Amino acid sequence: MTIIFDGLAAGMLLFLISVGLSVTLGLMNFVNLAHGAFAMLGGYTCALLLSRLGVPFLLAVPAAAATAALAGVILERTLYRRLYAATHLDQVLFSIGLIFMAISTAHYFFGATQQPIVLPEFLKGQINLPGLDVGIYRLFLIGVGLVLAAGLQWMVSHTNFGAQLRAAVDNPRAARGLGINVDRVFTLTFALGSGLAGLGGALGIEMLGLDPGFPVKYIVYFLIVVAVGGSGNIKGSLLAALMLGVFDVAGKYYLPQVGAFVIYAVMVVMLIVRPQGLFGRSAAK
Amino acid sequence: MTPAKLDLSPLRRAAAWRPAEYAFWLLPVAAFFLFPKSLALLSQIAITALFCLSLDLILGYAGIVSLGHAAFFGLGAYAAGLMAKYGWGDPLLGLAGAAVMAAAAGFLTSFLVLRGTDLTRLMVTLGVSMMLYEAANKLTDFTGGVDGLQGVDIQPVLGMFSFDLYGKTAYWYSVAILFVMFWLARRLVHSPFGLSLRGIRQNVGRMPAIGAPVNARLVAAYTIGAAYAGIAGALLTQTTQFVSLDVMAFSRSAELLLILVLGGTGSLYGALIGTMVFMAAHHFLSDINPQYWQFWLGAALVLIVLFARDGIMGLLRKLSTRARTSS
Numbered sequence: 001m002t003i004i005f006d007g008l009a010a011g012m013l014l015f016l017i018s019v020g021l022s023v024t025l026g027l028m029n030f031v032n033l034a035h036g037a038f039a040m041l042g043g044y045t046c047a048l049l050l051s052r053l054g055v056p057f058l059l060a061v062p063a064a065a066a067t068a069a070l071a072g073v074i075l076e077r078t079l080y081r082r083l084y085a086a087t088h089l090d091q092v093l094f095s096i097g098l099i100f101m102a103i104s105t106a107h108y109f110f111g112a113t114q115q116p117i118v119l120p121e122f123l124k125g126q127i128n129l130p131g132l133d134v135g136i137y138r139l140f141l142i143g144v145g146l147v148l149a150a151g152l153q154w155m156v157s158h159t160n161f162g163a164q165l166r167a168a169v170d171n172p173r174a175a176r177g178l179g180i181n182v183d184r185v186f187t188l189t190f191a192l193g194s195g196l197a198g199l200g201g202a203l204g205i206e207m208l209g210l211d212p213g214f215p216v217k218y219i220v221y222f223l224i225v226v227a228v229g230g231s232g233n234i235k236g237s238l239l240a241a242l243m244l245g246v247f248d249v250a251g252k253y254y255l256p257q258v259g260a261f262v263i264y265a266v267m268v269v270m271l272i273v274r275p276q277g278l279f280g281r282s283a284a285k
Numbered sequence: 286m287t288p289a290k291l292d293l294s295p296l297r298r299a300a301a302w303r304p305a306e307y308a309f310w311l312l313p314v315a316a317f318f319l320f321p322k323s324l325a326l327l328s329q330i331a332i333t334a335l336f337c338l339s340l341d342l343i344l345g346y347a348g349i350v351s352l353g354h355a356a357f358f359g360l361g362a363y364a365a366g367l368m369a370k371y372g373w374g375d376p377l378l379g380l381a382g383a384a385v386m387a388a389a390a391g392f393l394t395s396f397l398v399l400r401g402t403d404l405t406r407l408m409v410t411l412g413v414s415m416m417l418y419e420a421a422n423k424l425t426d427f428t429g430g431v432d433g434l435q436g437v438d439i440q441p442v443l444g445m446f447s448f449d450l451y452g453k454t455a456y457w458y459s460v461a462i463l464f465v466m467f468w469l470a471r472r473l474v475h476s477p478f479g480l481s482l483r484g485i486r487q488n489v490g491r492m493p494a495i496g497a498p499v500n501a502r503l504v505a506a507y508t509i510g511a512a513y514a515g516i517a518g519a520l521l522t523q524t525t526q527f528v529s530l531d532v533m534a535f536s537r538s539a540e541l542l543l544i545l546v547l548g549g550t551g552s553l554y555g556a557l558i559g560t561m562v563f564m565a566a567h568h569f570l571s572d573i574n575p576q577y578w579q580f581w582l583g584a585a586l587v588l589i590v591l592f593a594r595d596g597i598m599g600l601l602r603k604l605s606t607r608a609r610t611s612s
Binding site: 025031079082083086087088089090092093094096097098099100101102103104105107108216220223227261264265267268271272 | 352
């Protein structure tokens, strides 16, 4: 039970980080492999605010998300938007370039070691139920994840902005004709995705760790979430991330000799059998 | 009724060797005498060039994007290493074994790669290579895991030239294999098969209409590309007498893509020139500071994608047309 619970918490983190990728990849059709770099930025911002400036945890995390979102806006405005129409290969190369730059920058400023993090008192400790040890921080993660997932789902399906986003994605030209500022919608969406990644990175230091190799280490996990969940699908991403989290934690616990092999195999099989994702809309293209 | 006679002379002319190409292949000979102290590096360049050539075949000609090409490189490296460890230490036999291994894997995975769009291909190739990486990592009895495969004992090339301490044999051996494989690749891309690959890349919808079996051609191209990569991997094993786990790492695949794009895709020479420039830059810049190097590597990639999509070969082509028009 404890393993399932830990898996769910890890899954929530994966969801937070990859939902932004799901949007850029699925809705805006941009292969942004550098997505993990935004998560890393959030993580370092958070770690820095906590350890050097003594900012309280609950303030440092939103600040980390805001920093990542800001970086997202700047990069989208200056670089990413030039490549919306480029081939996937170009986008991949471009984002690999960004990853390399992010990794070496992180290395330069923080060194290769894992960043330690001290959680505030009220998030430490465990609640012991019969047969189940619940880490309070894990509980906190799951709560945050659920709230955000519900919020996102509501935003996409019920707000004006969500409608504009869906319109801009389905048919940018017609959306422009209707007076929707497509560029602005894309920029905001990109910022939102990067911000969420930053948030996930900040919250995830305790579970996923934080070192300069972060963007490469977890890129496959993010891609799996998108591939399995169906791109641009919030509910699907959530379920896929939770499944992945549980399988990963359970696999590492029960079958350490197999390691991550199963996860990769599942992704390949998924892509072959259902390219649109487990819960995807079949007419995504 | 006789079929219309096609004028094939432009194709024949394109397939003929140009003087600049002969000059280019004098470079490895010149390098041997100019830099006798850095033969190890030069061998590495030759091996990476062969590896890059294999990616050029599948990406530049067949148009299949791959983020996991190192899988075949690694397979070849391990195949040659294991063969040598268990008594078949003849280098050429090792190359053949590696090529067969990698080609078989390429053939099998090509069916996965055929399906889907660029995006699916990227993820599938990445997934396959990560699976192999994990497998090599966990099968420690077999591959040595993170410690690497040791005890690789390579016999002399052709029974005559043993691998010496200075790397002379290793160098000539790598360059000779590179040249032979390049020559074959050059024949291949100018053959009707190669032309049909180009056709598929440029307009996949039209090729079936003129009777070209698209999927069969792509499978063949992917398999050949995998075999090339396997040979490159085997060369690395044989010249270093060691296999480390990072032959299959993601960073190797990513770096390879970068080299190819730096040199320019779809011209074979782009792969070779890109490798030379990249490896030389790596050698000198990473001496200064490895982190510094990685940063500029990333920056270069971003700039290439934004401004110089055709790489060095594109630049050279532009210069040569300008020279011709001005004179």
